[in-house]
Amino acid sequence: MTTVTTRRSDRRISPVFLGIVAVTAVTGWATWTGFAAQPGVAVFLFVTAAWIVSLCLHEYAHARTALHGGDVTVGAKGYLTLNPLKYTHAVLSIVLPVIFVIMGGIGLPGGAVFIERGRIQGRWKHSLISAAGPLTNVVFALVCTAPFWLDALDGVPADFRFALAFLALLQVTAAILNFLPVPGLDGYGVIEPWLSYGVRRQVEPFAPFGLLFVFALLMVPSVNGVFFDAIYAVLDTLGVGDVERYCGEDLYRFWQGTSDFCAAVS
Template identity: 80%
Template sequence: MTATTIRPGERRISPVFLGILAVTAVTGWATWTGFAAQPGVAVFLFVTAAWVVSLCLHEYAHARTALHGGDITVGAKGYLTLNPLKYTHALLSIVLPLVFLIMGGIGLPGGAVFIERNRIRGRWRHSLISAAGPLTNVLFAAVCTAPFWLGALDGVPRDFRFALAFLALLQVTAAILNFLPVPGLDGYGVIEPWLSYKVKRQVEPFAPFGLMFVFALLWVPSFRDGFFDVVYGILHALGVEDGASSCGYWIYRFWESTPEICAITP
């Protein structure tokens, strides 16, 4: 069975996603033009809305790849509509990532869509389904950093540039964390089809705790510092100047005082 068996209504983009996309566009425009009375609020809304858009695209990529791999049930489950409320549990997929974004400036992986793996044939297909989500974050990061690595920053307002740099940081952190070979995360899903049955059975009980394990590691200073060293190294390789993503983070947190070097000018 192929994607042609999906009903047209199951592909229709959700008004919820279109609304989030509209908020992203409007607040992005407000950030660029300095239209908002409080620019930090515009940056907050722009980055938050864009982050939710990326979460939706991440889960959609899993579902779309699964559809072409043989799981036609993703249509009936609403996964092809880009509606964030359809992706697993709203708490794991949307709320927790938003909390981590607001509290710590980290792109935490959300919950994955439910794929009926018994419908998928071939180990490569299983691996690709798992990889499709974080690869979307990689692509999103490339788009956000395009003005930097293309040297096209002339005329780009400083607050918009900082917002893009911070959004790119979120995408890079999400991609790295998702690709960790930890049970319950996409990275483990990539390698799982290639593991022996015995190993998979031994690892299976730990899958529900994988995300909590990563959560705990991020509170360990040595791990967190090493993690962000890698993140900033990738951003630097993509042309993002030192401090741009950090300034984007501080401006995003408009309710706190912004370091003078990062202060937004009207």
């Protein structure tokens, strides 16, 4: 049996994370009530802050699962505090995903925390550690879309509904991208323990370029179309229609001006 030993301070939630949660709550309230003079600003801040919260939870899920799998060093590294500044790849985990959301409206997979895999015994544990992060995005997407698939939208303001739809889109894209069995992504980490040693050695040099390869493929129109068709199909299944998704992204990019259509349905 694995003994989990971490100091209490290693598990104390960071004030940085609490501050991000506070921004999410305040801007979510502003989006709901229409308090902001410019609704798009409130939506932008709410979605961005909530997206960072989900990124922190994604990395925390990796670390917490690794802790129970046998890597007791994750606590001393600060991974259990939910502090985004403690991640090994802070730029990949937080900064770059936020930039991609602002520029392209896509949920970029973050860089995983550094796990000392040699401390962990058992292939299932290794697979679960890799799967824990994107599963967090799946749960986040289900929470965001709950009002839609529960048919509980009565009384939910349009702007808040649109913001949830766009946030759900980001979570679905992050989950699908992360689960791709491409070296360097969590999906490959799930299957890697089950591959032969020879195959893993051959694939290892390509891991740093896996994400670049995926985005190069997404630049191909036919591949891009298939990918987003899958995203929209998942959102449709969760009750999020094209109008909500489109207007959520439209409001998020408030600096481009809100379309007449979305302004009319708000």
